[in-house]
Amino acid sequence: MFNGLKRWFGAAAVACLVVSLASVVPAASSSASTRARAVKNGTYRVALGTDPGNLFPYQTVSSTAITLFSYTYDTLVSYNPKGKIVSELADRWTARAKTVTFQLRPKITCGDGSKLTASDVAADFRYVLNPKNASPWLNVSVPASGVTVKSNNARRTVTFVDSSPYSLLLQTTGPLMPIVCPNVLKHPGAYLHRTDGTGPYKLTSASPGSRYVLVRRPGYHWGPGGTSTTNLMPRKVILEVIADETTQTDLLLRGQLDEVALVGPNRSRLPRARGVNTYKLDEPFNWLWFDQRPGHVTDSLAVRRALTLALNLRTLEQVATAKLGSPATSLVPVLSNPCRYNSVSGAFPASNLARARRILRNAGWRAGSNGVLQKNGKPLDLTLLNATDQGASVSAANDYMQHQWDSIGASVTLDSMSTQGMLGVLFGPGNWDASLVTLGVYVPNQLVGFLSGPTPPSGENFAGIHSGAYAQATKNALKSVGTRSCVYWKEGEKALFKYDDLVPFANNPIYVGLYHSRAEVSFAGIYPTSVRMYRR
Amino acid sequence: MNGLRQRHPSLEFYARRSLRFVLSLLAMVIVSFAMIRVIPGNPVRAQLGITATEQEIRIRTRELGLNQSLLSQLWTYLGHLFTGHLGTSITLQEPVSNIIATRLPNTLEIASMAFLVTMVLSISAGLLLGAFTNGGRHPRTELSFTATTGLLVTIPEFVLAVLLQYVFGVKLGILPIAEKSGWTSYIMPVASLSIPPAAALSRLVRVETLNALGRDYMRTARSKRLPARLLYLRHVLPNVLTATLTLGGLLLVGLIAGTVLVETVFAWPGIGSTIVQAIEQKDYPLIQALVLLLGSMVLFVNFVVDILLGAIDPRSAIRTT
Numbered sequence A: 001m002f003n004g005l006k007r008w009f010g011a012a013a014v015a016c017l018v019v020s021l022a023s024v025v026p027a028a029s030s031s032a033s034t035r036a037r038a039v040k041n042g043t044y045r046v047a048l049g050t051d052p053g054n055l056f057p058y059q060t061v062s063s064t065a066i067t068l069f070s071y072t073y074d075t076l077v078s079y080n081p082k083g084k085i086v087s088e089l090a091d092r093w094t095a096r097a098k099t100v101t102f103q104l105r106p107k108i109t110c111g112d113g114s115k116l117t118a119s120d121v122a123a124d125f126r127y128v129l130n131p132k133n134a135s136p137w138l139n140v141s142v143p144a145s146g147v148t149v150k151s152n153n154a155r156r157t158v159t160f161v162d163s164s165p166y167s168l169l170l171q172t173t174g175p176l177m178p179i180v181c182p183n184v185l186k187h188p189g190a191y192l193h194r195t196d197g198t199g200p201y202k203l204t205s206a207s208p209g210s211r212y213v214l215v216r217r218p219g220y221h222w223g224p225g226g227t228s229t230t231n232l233m234p235r236k237v238i239l240e241v242i243a244d245e246t247t248q249t250d251l252l253l254r255g256q257l258d259e260v261a262l263v264g265p266n267r268s269r270l271p272r273a274r275g276v277n278t279y280k281l282d283e284p285f286n287w288l289w290f291d292q293r294p295g296h297v298t299d300s301l302a303v304r305r306a307l308t309l310a311l312n313l314r315t316l317e318q319v320a321t322a323k324l325g326s327p328a329t330s331l332v333p334v335l336s337n338p339c340r341y342n343s344v345s346g347a348f349p350a351s352n353l354a355r356a357r358r359i360l361r362n363a364g365w366r367a368g369s370n371g372v373l374q375k376n377g378k379p380l381d382l383t384l385l386n387a388t389d390q391g392a393s394v395s396a397a398n399d400y401m402q403h404q405w406d407s408i409g410a411s412v413t414l415d416s417m418s419t420q421g422m423l424g425v426l427f428g429p430g431n432w433d434a435s436l437v438t439l440g441v442y443v444p445n446q447l448v449g450f451l452s453g454p455t456p457p458s459g460e461n462f463a464g465i466h467s468g469a470y471a472q473a474t475k476n477a478l479k480s481v482g483t484r485s486c487v488y489w490k491e492g493e494k495a496l497f498k499y500d501d502l503v504p505f506a507n508n509p510i511y512v513g514l515y516h517s518r519a520e521v522s523f524a525g526i527y528p529t530s531v532r533m534y535r536r
Numbered sequence B: 001m002n003g004l005r006q007r008h009p010s011l012e013f014y015a016r017r018s019l020r021f022v023l024s025l026l027a028m029v030i031v032s033f034a035m036i037r038v039i040p041g042n043p044v045r046a047q048l049g050i051t052a053t054e055q056e057i058r059i060r061t062r063e064l065g066l067n068q069s070l071l072s073q074l075w076t077y078l079g080h081l082f083t084g085h086l087g088t089s090i091t092l093q094e095p096v097s098n099i100i101a102t103r104l105p106n107t108l109e110i111a112s113m114a115f116l117v118t119m120v121l122s123i124s125a126g127l128l129l130g131a132f133t134n135g136g137r138h139p140r141t142e143l144s145f146t147a148t149t150g151l152l153v154t155i156p157e158f159v160l161a162v163l164l165q166y167v168f169g170v171k172l173g174i175l176p177i178a179e180k181s182g183w184t185s186y187i188m189p190v191a192s193l194s195i196p197p198a199a200a201l202s203r204l205v206r207v208e209t210l211n212a213l214g215r216d217y218m219r220t221a222r223s224k225r226l227p228a229r230l231l232y233l234r235h236v237l238p239n240v241l242t243a244t245l246t247l248g249g250l251l252l253v254g255l256i257a258g259t260v261l262v263e264t265v266f267a268w269p270g271i272g273s274t275i276v277q278a279i280e281q282k283d284y285p286l287i288q289a290l291v292l293l294l295g296s297m298v299l300f301v302n303f304v305v306d307i308l309l310g311a312i313d314p315r316s317a318i319r320t321t
Helices: A003-011 A063-072 A118-129 A169-173 A182-186 A245-253 A265-269 A301-309 A313-320 A353-362 A392-407 A419-427 A444-451 A468-479 A482-498 B002-007 B009-038 B043-048 B054-063 B070-082 B096-132 B139-154 B157-171 B184-213 B216-223 B228-265 B271-280 B284-312
Strands: A024-026 A043-048 A077-079 A085-087 A090-095 A099-104 A147-152 A157-162 A201-207 A211-216 A236-241 A259-262 A276-281 A287-290 A373-375 A381-387 A411-417 A434-437 A510-515
Touching: A043 A063, A043 A245, A063 A201, A063 A211, A063 A236, A085 A090, A090 A169, A099 A118, A099 A169, A118 A147, A118 A157, A118 A182, A157 A169, A245 A259, A245 A265, A245 A510, A245 B157, A287 A301, A301 A353, A313 A392, A381 A392, A381 A419, A392 A411, A392 A434, A411 A419, A419 A434, A419 B043, A444 A468, A444 A482, A468 A482, B009 B070, B009 B284, B043 B054, B096 B139, B096 B184, B096 B228, B096 B271, B096 B284, B139 B184, B157 B184, B157 B228, B184 B228, B216 B228, B228 B271, B228 B284, B271 B284
Parallel strands: A043 A236, A043 A259, A381 A411, A381 A434
Antiparallel strands: A024 A276, A077 A085, A090 A099, A099 A157, A147 A157, A201 A211, A211 A236, A259 A510, A276 A510, A287 A434
């Protein structure tokens, strides 16, 4: 269904849409295994929806590649289930507005036994920072410009210095990007189907398009929060490429797979299956955007307000997510967001058609001869972009919006096209007024360029949002260090909602199903060191 | 031209067919080239996603050569095709030729098995039923045979695949649900690929058998009291085979299309499941190459069938086309 959308938006520049799993809700599902003892040295089989492809980590952010990397590579730091930063490769760190320093643990070793040094880590980031390499991690794990990386092998420190304050520098450079061992950078081409990292598992065989076999590494003791590999963890992990979610679910329910992550209609089969532990990971889904560049009727606050009031956002959420979603909470997925806040709750008034009509009348809109509202001879014509390849539920949501808006006197044209065509319109000449689009990001900093600043082609603010309050809030946020910025990020989002610049209405969860197994869930999937299998 | 036709009619037929084959290939190359360029929107932005930076998009566009003029792009594309350089997949970040080399054998495995099974099954069942129901005997058997095969012919491969998967994999649990593993994992993919064409072909074989059985040479053979074994193997089978091979070749073409869906259902690591994913992820270099590969396979099979048909039966009407 909206598989296409997830893959599509998620696959690339910022993998997070697929990967960044949010708000772990271990659904109360039937599991007989809670108190049972974990199986030692088991074999754990995980479904991958697509082949991870090239395994050189700095040229891919595909969600399935990142799943594989979580077994073979480590990050500098990690999040615990409560959203606090904990140690991983680095056991100490200090963060200021413009600098962050990580100190690596001593005696971290790569798969071949060689030591990982601070300069190796710095080299990884320098590769990403080099614009010639066009790494999709640029702007994701490190700001694109103004950052220098320094290292000191004797002290085992890696330091990032930003020329302008970036507030969440620690949360950007620390927990997102897999750190590779120096051999990988020397010969990226040799690591097409191999890995060389410090992670808790080693890739022992790769059959592209089919399966990837990983074996637990002894002596690993630098996992999240200082965890080590134990024999309670699976000894062998097999990642199996299975594109079809129905097949994945069938295999899981028969115990021929131990882990699946679903985004399609098969999700509803998981919670009622016996022996399956289901974790729901909320993802922001399909925000309603209005084109606010000059010449668009949606540049007017009255029009945007009326259009939002005409919609029952709860209905819209249920239609768009086929009743599998929940109300929106924020623009950033909870699990990768260092700030845990709900900026959406209470931000939008309840649906009220009469009030919507009144607002338009007060703004000078009068019914024309054909029943469509007019102001100064200009009709209230709206073009609503509809992506036809994002599943029936998204199209149904667009139909609902068209119907509601027509009923308050607008004349809405549904412009249906592929998602590719839609992006062409959004970033091109901009023949649109309203559209459902999601931006997949890890941290709120990444949104700034899309929600403020210059419009395409000189910038990325494709809807031409010009909210002074948002700009001020983000300026304050960037100046504050770490989670002290959260209050400003929340304020910024609320400022956008207050003037109906952007209307998020749904979270659409990814369902992670584990068969008679338990694990802690991260934005990159599950933490490999936390997997425990139980007797079936 | 007229002179050539009179002197070497078959040579002229082969030349015409070959020319048509080359022209079809060329048309397909151009269509696969145009595909990525005529679709509205920037394919690079579409693939990299909405949050890709302008710089990243510029670099990838240059890598794909999409910033050059259409004509020079076509020229480089043709040049690369001849040197076997198929580009790099955007999503997998891996040379396309690599991907084809690892996945094509898996597809050929099940496709050739399915073809073999189809042939053996349909010829034996068709011959047997033909002999059994010859001359209006056993009308009930005939009815149930035509009804069953008629039904099976109408079931698309992927529906059959899902059905088999549900019954034997999910409900009964006697066969692996999906993925390539031991020999048992081949059973369902091969069965879903071969049952519908086998049903179609066995109907044809039966009719051809009945046809052959009514011929004069059969009466002669019978009057010579030839043993039934020789009667069928030496006199019926060869006469049935020409028509069967023709349709068999066409079914092989259908098989190529069938693998695309069946591989996806059974998570088979072949070309078919790869092309489905490539299309979903808008991986144009990969789609382009796979469309070319599958397309040229189809054209090639058609070409060979035409040539064989002309060669086997010199009276065939195909020679004049």
